[in-house]
Amino acid sequence: xxxxxxxxxxxxxxxxxxxxxxxxxxxxxxxxxxxxxxxxxxxxxxxxxxxxxxxxxxxxxxxxxxxxxxxxxxxxxxxxxxxxxxxxxxxxxxxxxxxxxxxxxxxxxxxxxxxxxxxxxxxxxxxxxxxxxxxxxxxxxxxxxxxxxxxxxxxxxxxxxxxxxxxxxxxxxxxxxxxxxxxxxxxxxxxxxxxxxxxxxxxxxxxxxxxxxxxxxxxxxxxxxxxxxxxxxxxxxxxxxxxxxxxxxxxxxxxxxxxxxxxxxxxxxxxxxxxxxxxxxxxxxxxxxxxxxxxxxxxxxxxxxxxxxxxxxxxxxxxxxxxxxxxxxxxxxxxxxxxxxxxxxxxxxxxxxxxxxxxxxxxxxxxxxxxxxxxxxxxxxxxxxxxxxxxxxxxxxxxxxxxxxxxxxxxxxxxxxxxxxxxxxxxxxxxxxxxxxxxxxxxxxxxxxxxxxxxxxxxxxxxxxxxxxxxxxxxxxxxxxxxxxxxxxxxxxxxxxxxxxxxxxxxx
Numbered sequence: 001x002x003x004x005x006x007x008x009x010x011x012x013x014x015x016x017x018x019x020x021x022x023x024x025x026x027x028x029x030x031x032x033x034x035x036x037x038x039x040x041x042x043x044x045x046x047x048x049x050x051x052x053x054x055x056x057x058x059x060x061x062x063x064x065x066x067x068x069x070x071x072x073x074x075x076x077x078x079x080x081x082x083x084x085x086x087x088x089x090x091x092x093x094x095x096x097x098x099x100x101x102x103x104x105x106x107x108x109x110x111x112x113x114x115x116x117x118x119x120x121x122x123x124x125x126x127x128x129x130x131x132x133x134x135x136x137x138x139x140x141x142x143x144x145x146x147x148x149x150x151x152x153x154x155x156x157x158x159x160x161x162x163x164x165x166x167x168x169x170x171x172x173x174x175x176x177x178x179x180x181x182x183x184x185x186x187x188x189x190x191x192x193x194x195x196x197x198x199x200x201x202x203x204x205x206x207x208x209x210x211x212x213x214x215x216x217x218x219x220x221x222x223x224x225x226x227x228x229x230x231x232x233x234x235x236x237x238x239x240x241x242x243x244x245x246x247x248x249x250x251x252x253x254x255x256x257x258x259x260x261x262x263x264x265x266x267x268x269x270x271x272x273x274x275x276x277x278x279x280x281x282x283x284x285x286x287x288x289x290x291x292x293x294x295x296x297x298x299x300x301x302x303x304x305x306x307x308x309x310x311x312x313x314x315x316x317x318x319x320x321x322x323x324x325x326x327x328x329x330x331x332x333x334x335x336x337x338x339x340x341x342x343x344x345x346x347x348x349x350x351x352x353x354x355x356x357x358x359x360x361x362x363x364x365x366x367x368x369x370x371x372x373x374x375x376x377x378x379x380x381x382x383x384x385x386x387x388x389x390x391x392x393x394x395x396x397x398x399x400x401x402x403x404x405x406x407x408x409x410x411x412x413x414x415x416x417x418x419x420x421x422x423x424x425x426x427x428x429x430x431x432x433x434x435x436x437x438x439x440x441x442x443x444x445x446x447x448x449x450x451x452x453x454x455x456x457x458x459x460x461x462x463x464x465x466x467x468x469x470x471x472x473x474x475x476x477x478x479x480x481x482x483x484x485x486x487x488x489x490x491x492x493x494x495x496x497x498x499x500x501x502x503x504x505x506x507x508x
Contacts (some may be wrong), residue, residue, distance in 0.1 A: 066396015
């Protein structure tokens with residue numbers, strides 16, 4: 001490959017990673033600034049939660065639709081539109097002077113994030129087809145997702161303390177504009193399949209409304225309760241809408257989501273593992289921050305800095321280690337190793353004392369977060385390797401959708417369990433700090449169980465047939481000895497990605 005072409009691909013990777021970083025940062029940077037936002041704009045406690053919920057609902061419910069539309073109208077076009085919407089919505093959020101305007105801006109940010117994030121992986125896997133290059137590109141992309149949440153807490157605390165909460169949104173403006181200017185020449189142009197290849201309006205309405213209803217039901221569990229008529233009613237409606245969507249996809253001439261994508265063991269298994277893992281890690285990313293502030297008395301900036309070692313170790317592992325390990329041992333083995341480390345992370349958190357010492361009690365937990373730097377790149381590779389090229393945008397959207405569903409479930413279930421346990425301990429006469437810690441312990445224990453479940457799914461569902469070529473050590477041998485491939489003219493390099501996906505699609 002020529003130097004200019006290689007440079008263009010690296011620029012494209014930088015743009016895609018930057019966009020993912022903005023998306024992830026925007027989901028976490030707000031959490032540290034919430035008290036300042038509530039004080040300045042006069043939010044009620046219930047209303048304040050919608051600063052997060054509005055973003056989650058729009059983002060999570062539109063990812064699948066945006067991913068498929070990217071395949072149809074062109075992924076570059078969808079990416080540019082999404083980045084533009086997100087940047088404009090960030091400006092609106094920064095100048096918001098009332099709760100209603102901020103919530104509306106956060107919803108629009110979610111729309112823009114869904115449009116750009118849904119096609120990011122799809123663009124990446126079509127740019128990098130050689131196994132070693134793709135592994136490295138996915139490692140960079142995954143780092144931004146794995147470390148972005150921790151970086152968001154650091155940045156949110158620093159900006160809120162040094163300037164004002166508005167700057168957690170204003171900072172997106174120069175980044176978004178720069179991303180647009182670089183993306184225009186750097187991203188490859190694609191015409192897409194055309195709307196006639198999959199313009200399933202009924203399917204789009206069913207899946208979008210179903211996901212939106214489901215995420216709404218989940219994020220309001222803490223307010224209404226798990227067994228309330230509100231939660232059960234919206235839950236039943238969600239099941240009905242999504243079941244209708246699946247029936248529609250099986251019968252539609254041009255389905256929005258061809259069900260063949262779910263026949264891939266790697267796609268289905270990786271998405272299920274991710275949903276469980278992300279739900280569990282909410283307890284690490286958010287509840288540890290709450291523990292530091294509410295129990296240990298850390299400030300916003302101190303909390304962000306305390307979480308920084310986790311972001312650093314995730315970055316080192318994602319960027320410097322994961323690609324080599326995946327090439328040598330295979331995605332599945334590295335995923336299992338990463339999940340085992342995450343079991344250790346959450347297991348240690350169940351033993352946090354009320355008067356924890358950072359160096360002895362918390363720093364080891366931050367360092368074991370390296371497991372996330374191993375698990376996420378491996379999951380990303382597995383989820384995308386089973387999709388054919390024409391479904392790359394859809395597979396990307398599906399992967400991001402399950403991530404958001406997992407996050408919403410983690411927020412709703414684990415925070416509800418922690419709050420309920422804290423209330424019962426407070427009612428029993430325990431001191432506030434001890435009651436809060438007891439609530440977090442329960443959430444960490446449930447999170448540990450979720451990661452164990454993810455580990456079980458990864459071990460069983462992602463077990464590949466022995467006859468399937470091109471995986472694990474064979475991939476490592478190919479990437480370590482490219483001259484062997486050069487001696488095989490019957491396997492042209494340009495067809496490497498589609499050929500790798502065929503066995504996965506016929507595995508079941």
